[in-house]
Amino acid sequence: MTQRIRVRGAASPVENEYMPLRVITFDLDNTLWDVEPALLRAEQAQRDWLLQHRPGSIEHHDHDSLWEFKKRVWKQHPELAHHVSQMRIRTLFELQRAAGFSIAESEAGARAAFAAFLEERHKVELYAEALDVLQTLAKTYRLGALTNGNADIYKTDAAEYFDFAFLAEEIGASKPAPDMFHAALVATGAAAEEIVHVGDNPEHDILGAQRVGLRTVWVNLAGEAWQPESYRADEEITALRDLPAAIARLHGSP
Numbered sequence: 126m127t128q129r130i131r132v133r134g135a136a137s138p139v140e141n142e143y144m145p146l147r148v149i150t151f152d153l154d155n156t157l158w159d160v161e162p163a164l165l166r167a168e169q170a171q172r173d174w175l176l177q178h179r180p181g182s183i184e185h186h187d188h189d190s191l192w193e194f195k196k197r198v199w200k201q202h203p204e205l206a207h208h209v210s211q212m213r214i215r216t217l218f219e220l221q222r223a224a225g226f227s228i229a230e231s232e233a234g235a236r237a238a239f240a241a242f243l244e245e246r247h248k249v250e251l252y253a254e255a256l257d258v259l260q261t262l263a264k265t266y267r268l269g270a271l272t273n274g275n276a277d278i279y280k281t282d283a284a285e286y287f288d289f290a291f292l293a294e295e296i297g298a299s300k301p302a303p304d305m306f307h308a309a310l311v312a313t314g315a316a317a318e319e320i321v322h323v324g325d326n327p328e329h330d331i332l333g334a335q336r337v338g339l340r341t342v343w344v345n346l347a348g349e350a351w352q353p354e355s356y357r358a359d360e361e362i363t364a365l366r367d368l369p370a371a372i373a374r375l376h377g378s379p
Contacts, residue, residue: 144318146340146376149262150309152300152324153272156344157259157283157365158249160274167245174241175220179234182224194220208294210275214239247280252346254365259286261369269309271322273299273329289313300326301333310337321359321375323368327351331358342371 154160175183186194198216199205205212214235221231262268263286270278270290278290289312291305298304309320317338324330325344334341335356343351343358344365351357360371 144316146266146321146372147319148267148269148309148313148315148321149372150269150271150306150320150322150334150339152322152326152330152344153270153276153278154274155325155346156323156330157255158251158281160249160276163246163249166248167242170245171217171238171242174238175217175234178237179221179224179226179230182220182226182234186220207297207299209273210239210243210294213242243275246275247277249276249281251282252365256282256286258365258368259283262286262372266372267313269312271300271305271309300329301336303333303337306334306337306339321372327353327358332356340375342368342375344368 151157172183183191195216198219199212202212202215205215217235217238218231221234222228226234259268267288268286270287272278272290273293275292275294277292278284278287289309291308291312293299293305296304296308300306306317306320306322309315310317313320318340321340321342322330322334323342323344324334325346327343331341331343332353341358342360342362345351345361345363346365348363351361359375362368362371
């Protein structure tokens with residue numbers, strides 16, 4: 126498992142039973158940025174590479190047929206369920222093999238097409254308030270990223286504010302599984318009660334974090350109604366600018 130950790134220093138030991146917050150972990154896609162524009166550009170860059178370098182591999186696929194092709198690959202390779210990058214590379218490989226390219230050509234082409242995809246994937250545009258909020262929070266807390274996707278926070282404009290980052294494909298399990306949250310506990314040496322997780326997905330982010338004992342903030346930028354009945358986030362925000370205040374409330378109460 127690859128750990129990408131930048132240490133700015135640990136907090137002093139807690140001297141009483143109540144543990145104030147020391148660490149904030151963030152989901153990335155649709156929490157710090159809208160992922161859809163970057164994904165659309167990335168998919169187009171990947172398609173353009175295939176059209177230019179592997180003719181016959183993609184032209185006959187529309188959205189629906191490509192989706193069915195992907196599902197067949199997923200069923201054939203369940204071991205890649207939590208490895209989004211490797212699953213994409215495998216799909217690209219199978220597309221080229223189906224078009225008659227050799228194994229060597231398909232392997233090289235899959236890597237190159239994926240590189241074209243990933244370059245655009247990382248060109249995310251953070252929400253307008255994100256950098257100011259992260260800068261404010263990083264003065265007091267250690268910040269980490271926990272993502273089911275393949276975005277690398279260190280290739281974005283927010284890189285300088287993050288001490289550590291984990292991807293599901295590095296850990297081998299996606300949220301809401303506890304593995305990534307446990308990795309954050311190990312990386313920081315913090316107790317679960319000293320970490321708050323911030324994310325947009327009620328199941329992946331809120332339920333997953335709460336099962337491990339973390340406190341939670343639901344990022345509800347769309348202003349949607351909360352659906353689950355058996356659990357609820359500790360705090361809810363409808364704008365990122367409200368996150369420091371939500372964190373301060375959690376920091377000041379057990």
